[in-house]
Amino acid sequence: MTWLRRRLPDLLELLALTGLAVAQPVLDVFGKSADTFVAHDAGTADIVAFAAAVTLLPALALWGVELAVAAASQRAARWLHLGLVALLVAVIVVEVGKRVTDVGYKRLSIGAVVLGLAAAALVAHVSFSRSWLRLLAAAPFAFAALFLFATPVADVASPPSEVAEDVAVRQPAPVVMVVFDELPLASLLDGEGKVNRAVFPNFATLADESNWYRNHTTVAPNTTDAVPAILTGRYPEGTGSAPVSANYPENLFTLLGGTYDLHASEPVTRLCRRSCTTPDDGGGPSALGGLLGDAADVWGDLAQPKRIMTTVGSSRGLVTDLRAGERFEDFVSSLGTSSRPRLDFLHVLLPHTPFRLLPSGATYEGADP
Template sequence: MLEVAALVGLVVTQPLLDVLGRSPDFFLFHRASRADVLLLVALIAIAPTVPFALLGAVGLVAGRPARAALHTLVVGLLLAALAVQVGRHVTPLRGVPLLVVAVAAGAGAAAAHRRWRAIARVLRVAAVGPLVFVGLFVFASPASAVVLPRGDGGAAGVAGAGAHPPVVMIVLDELPLVSLLGPDKRIDAARYPHFAELAAGSTWYRNATGVSGWTPYALPAMLRGRYPAEPIAPHYSRYPDNLFTALGGLYDIKAEESITRLCPPSRCEQPASPEQGLGVLVRESGKLLRQVTAPVDSRIDPEESYREQTRAEAGLDAAEPVPNDPKFRWDTLDDNQPARFTTFLAGLRPADRPTLHFLHLLMPHSPWVYLPSGAHYAAPEDLPSDGTGWVDLARARHLAQLGYTDRLIGETLRTLRATGLYDKALVVVTADHGVSFRKDWQGRGLDAINHAPDQVAWVPMFLKQPGQRTGRIDDQNWQHVDLLPTIADETHMRIPWQMEGRPASQAPRETSDKRFYDTPGQPLTFPGGVPSPAAAPAPDPLVGTRVGEKPPGGTATVGNLAAFRDVDPARGELPALVWGTVPASVPDGTRLAVAVNGTVGAVVPVVPPDHAGRRFAALLPDDRLFAAGANRLDLYRVGADGALSRLTLS
């Protein structure tokens, strides 16, 4: 049994605790308590061994030869599972070939284990491994801050002479500045009217950059005024001095954080939160384990579980009455708007004491599931976001969700004006980092930073002073460590620790270079300057056209065909993403036109085949294509001459 425990530790406990130990934000996002984390760790260390212990008990009844054979089989299977993980890291093999090699390696290792007792002795000594892995997680990993937090103190700022206005601060997530820009480097007011409205009444620091592409590093830097120095958890016990503690002595704090916990419990509580408790930790850890042990490449990242709960899911009442805008689908927004946004909006009320209203909203951060109207759509989890065809789809979905984010900004501005806070408050709207949609460099890791810093580093940064009515653009070299010094300057608070940023009212930096961190303590430097937006792809001339009867010309399988049989737009759910496969004989790059109720909504290419076949996927961002009840979905193959042939769907 000790040998099995050692192998289970290597196959399950070590890789899973390694991933989770490097992801304290996973526990912070799900608001895990210390008890939840310790119970999860105990389950990871103990539960996988239980089935094998039961098998061993059965073997005791079956007799010594059967017990020896069963033990050898279990050892072989575990060694094969370990070989899958090792093979995925050191060989180019994937899928069935990797499984075949791993099974052969497991069989050979099991035979060697049965023949040479030295191997068994080594495994028995290695049985202490799970205890070592648990100890490293609890005491040495970045996640240890969640298990063993140190105090919730922090230095309070000192109130200076002058007014202390209310502060309204929204930090959006994964929003590149260039996504908002038109060709003239101004906000594209046609697509994002509410961001344009915000810019028209505030100071827009157009040359603003974040400091890291990862929120657990970026947000603490923003709220402390210091660049990332250590890879530690974004927790108040690790960063006791921050915006919340600095203003907390004078200001009431209403903070809605997501994957950080920088505001200590003594300063604020957060009523609306994502799904939490041991159940969701176990479920999401199970998904991670499947990714860790799979013989194919997959993104092993707890961040995949970060999704804003909707107002309907959280059971919250709507924050505002229906606006007088017939184009605005308030019923959809009312059901689908993120719950923490609803709570934040409801709290925007004048108060006797100065108040900090803070919201970190995971929008337009992936997963991308919203249309600009606020309607929600389903999407398969295995759609790639990079590569030919896929990166264009990812960018289109991002921009659609950004359109919905613009709606939320509009609701915030309307609420501030309705309650009288708009003129009185210091309003800050920004994002922690961007994301690249450059082919082969999608994302915000080191490769994306090196090849597309204009999309990863530059973010929107709007600051409206109390009483400000006229917008202006300031292209000074703003870096997000300037945020806290600037807020302190505007609120007349003296920060009692050394900051590396500077208030925007001071003389601009002498250098135009930018500092950015993929790893804390290791700055990357690149030239500054307002980035130019990427040229938008020209819309396909078929989009928006009506299609009559066309001759048949092949087949296609659609993954969500059944969703078109009964569409109810009033529920805020639309089958706006269409995905499926076509026969292997269809060449790469073949254009497919996707039509709903006779109108073409998208034209997309067939992408090179992968493990799921020769796939396609199309986003239909215009919800006017859909009608209540049964909807007709058609796919057409577009010939080289532009002729359409209808595909038979299944």
């Protein structure tokens, strides 16, 4: 155990550097994307575990490799540690350089390598640099605390605050509400401005038998603002608020929950939380597993010298839900009668861009149209 204690300072140095190279940039991106946690149906425990994993796992994994090497050769472990210091500093330089400069990726890469090697030399020969790094090991915990308590993610982790009073419905009738995400009006119409009956017979029948407000549009361009506006009847107050019931306590579900049995499928919002029946999404990864997979993708984008748009969840189907058609069919088959009036709500990510579904239901897997 003595040799293990001697290597604890190396863990502190790795924790400081991975905090700057991994935890801070990843938590910063995810802290601005609270809807990602809603889409993964992450609870408080999942969110705390995610923050802990992003903060601690990189340093612990690298330290574990160092311990394994140290068991065979202390000298080799020392060189490995300095190599990791150089690598992590180079990553930090790349991440910061892409934010504050417009230097090309080749020159940025060269500069990152040079500064990484210089940092490793300082750690090897200057004791003050080692002491400074070890003190900096507290920084990742500050990043995690800011993520958990000072970003929109805090609204997802907090318990729902449903204070709306029930609305008295004298003669409750069954309610079915379906929100098609990014459905272009022009795609539905024929040359005369009517629903194209040959292509969309069911939409045409619905228009014949109901009031059709052809010029109706949403009041916000983002799904996470538009859907809460639909369900609350209120204009969004800015952007960035997590689409959860804690931020929208007076919504369709909280108002009618005392009269209606609630059945809702919300892929990117979480407004129906009181006595609400939600479909089993089975077959997907766990919330924590999905989030960590997204985090790995995001960090890969952040750490590479080339400048590419960093998005959360696109590779995990949070933008293009390839099971949306199946969800819709499940929703239709679940409709039925009950002893109490029912409110059935479905928000389906169809035909949400990028448009990948052909009329037959087959998926187009080429480049984004």
